[in-house]
Amino acid sequence: MSSAPSQTLDEAAASPASAVLQALRPAALTRVHKFGGSSVADAARIAALAPLVDDGADIRAVVVSAMAGTTNALVAMAEQAASGQDWSADWSALRERHLATADTLDPDARHGLRDALGRDFDGLRDDLLALASATGDLAPLVAQVHGLGELVSSRLVQAALGGEAAGWQRLDARDVLVVHPGEMGVGVDWDASRERFADWRARRRPSRVVITGFVARDADGRSTTLGRNGSDYSAAIFANLFDADELLIWTDVDGVLSADPRLVPDAMVLPTMSYAEACELAYFGAKVLHPQTMAPVQSRAIPLCIRNTLNPSAPGTWILAENPAGDAELSPVKGLTIVRDMAVLELAGNGMVGVPGAAERLFAALHRAGVSVVMISQGSSEHSICCVVRAGQVDRARAAVESAFAEAIADTQTQGVSVTRDISILAAVGDGMVGIPGVAARLFAALAQARVNIRAIAQGASERNISVAIADADATRALRAAHSAFWLSPQTVSIGLIGPGQVGRELLSQMAAVLPRLRASSRVDLRLRGIANSGYMALDHFAIHPDEATTRLADMSTPSFDVDAFAAHIRAEHLPHALIVDCSGSEAVARRYPEWLAAGIHVVTPSKHAGSGGWERYVAIREAQRGGARFMYEATVGAGLPVISTLRNLLDTGDEIEAIDGMLSGTLAWLFNSFDGSRPFSALVRQARELGYTEPDPRDDLSGLDVARKLVILAREAGRELSLDDVDVENLVPEALRGVPRDEFLDRLEELDAPMQARLAAAQADGLALRHIAHLSREHGARVGVAALPPDHACRHTRLTDNLVQFTTARYASNPLVVQGPGAGPQVTAAGVFGDILAIAHSLSDGIGLHA
Ligand SMILES: NC(=O)C1=CN([C@@H]2O[C@H](COP(=O)(O)OP(=O)(O)OC[C@H]3O[C@@H](n4cnc5c(N)ncnc54)[C@H](O)[C@@H]3O)[C@@H](O)[C@H]2O)C=CC1
């Protein structure tokens, strides 16, 4: 009838959560399944149930809801009938839907489904006709109408499972289940129900049975229901009556999630939770079972599992008497929920301090006004009592309290009642909070860092629930911040890359190679969530695989890059940290750094614009880092070499910089190391460009600008307010080529050859060699240019793209500290950038998040 699930129930029972469960109980003998309306929505879905209940249990009971939409239709028809309106079209439509389903499931009428359903619908028609003219207590008749959906769906499911021939009996719950209305909802008359159930069982000796959910009988034997969504409750009651080993509630989600996935993309399915946690979460609006549903299984400690009919191989969420040992290590907080449309009501006044009965009077007034109190908070000064009620009830609540305290208000013993509207409650629930210090601190720190103001706080002595009242407008941000604080590694970083050119692409391939190992061996969780070049951007809620990032961009045809939207996406509220890597080399992008840093986004770049550009921006970047976000640009000087970090270490440990000099350009090092006269200088420049050593425009190297920028960066790191204008720079680009477009410059490179050849010949004639040198000291200022050096000069002992940076300091006075090695090329540069990213990620502690 349908394809088998990819994993059988017994296989699913081998999941980690179930493994714990297996240790807690004997092999399952009796299993109760419950299928909701979406699981029996049509013939195909009903047919797909068979393999799910083919679970090997000795006794199997299947409790079913009505087909999706049926109960609503029946409720509407009952209303129409009672008010004299025409219900016949709706009746026909519902009948047709069920008969069509019956025809698909029972094409050769082996189970007599069509006839049975026809009779049921005839009965429904009679009931509706009776409703139009009935007087007195209509409730039983209305309940009879409402409950028809379960009656007919139980016939459909019985047939789909193979009918009586396959041993499947059917039980109309109204034959055994006796209930009565109660203050807290429908209550079960357990003695009567057990007696009737035992009697039915003795007569039928069922090993397989389909049971109608939702419906029951009252003490007088009349039809009634368990209230909307009552089928879960029915299933729990029958699990209790059967004394089942397990109750499986099948629905259309993979289990109970740590938060609403529409608000928190990283919400995860909880493998286990306790009855108490499930109750707390249900009270606070999470889609768990209604607390009333939990009671019948809780009283017999029957394990309950929420499973997905659409994804039966998913292990689901087990709800148990107690969480397995070690469970809290995952997170002390199990679930986080938001309840909206609330209002805070506060009664304040000196007259209440130390006066017994003030609280009683307040809550009695609310009780009389029929107002349900969702949350209560009172400071130990007793000066004010505050409670949170539903927004729709707050005016009534206020009037009731004002009336109850009218005298005290008139005497100014209380200052009266104040109301704050547009409030949400954020609740953090978990057994793992009990007796564990620091959980509340973690929640409040997360909210503080997300700039969420807390209006009221409540935590019961059970310590299982911390609830805070916050502004509605902050609710989603608060939920995301709290979720990331408890559920994600504090070293989870949302990363955006701008500029997948030579360096950017190499960075992506290094990340692709390293991230899996990183994830397995540490808590660092780097998620590339956006990539952009000057035209396009690709964003992803979760993560883009670094190997696929450039293809994502290449596949785009409509320009989309919007730098603000890009930054807003990377600074995701549901992830603790955000970082933008700028490999674009664009001045326009560098201008955004201060605002990104101020917004809590870390910035890493190999681009020298910010470090050597306008002093004001440089200071703004420094200032913006006070909020906690970091700006790292190690690759700007010496590519992957530890130049800036070495300088910082010298300064941090109290050394004083006397001079910095050496070779700061990989391109110029390679050019002068290679330039022996055998090949024209222009050919070498072209080759350096192809090797990825040069700046996007090689004139930035040849003009000395690139080295001047590096010198400015180092000078500023050393505490000097140096600007590019302060650097004495020798420009190797002939005057005529300085202002032409880049492509024209590249076409006319040969114009460099004659002057360079002449310089080389002059140096060689004196036994010297050309090197590009930078120098910085108080005495001689900042200078950049080509020098002819003798063989014993340190810069003559370099190879290929080697940079050589000499720090002459108070400590390293006669023998300078030297950093030397390859100083250009995508590989080493990307490694320098990656190193900065990792340094930031490793530095992120339990500080929960830096978003401003
Ligand atoms: N190549 C090297 O050895 C080293 C390079 N650097 C620096 O790394 C940076 C990148 O260099 P390459 O990868 O060689 O450059 P590239 O020219 O190969 O790549 C630049 C990328 O940025 C994109 N881009 C340009 N302007 C943009 C804008 N306004 N918005 C968004 N994207 C934009 C381009 O589309 C391209 O994808 C430069 O700042 C360079 O100074 C630093 C140290 C060494």
Ligand SMILES: N[C@@H](CC=O)C(=O)O
């Ligand atoms: N073009 C630069 C690249 C690194 O900054 C160089 O050659 O050094």
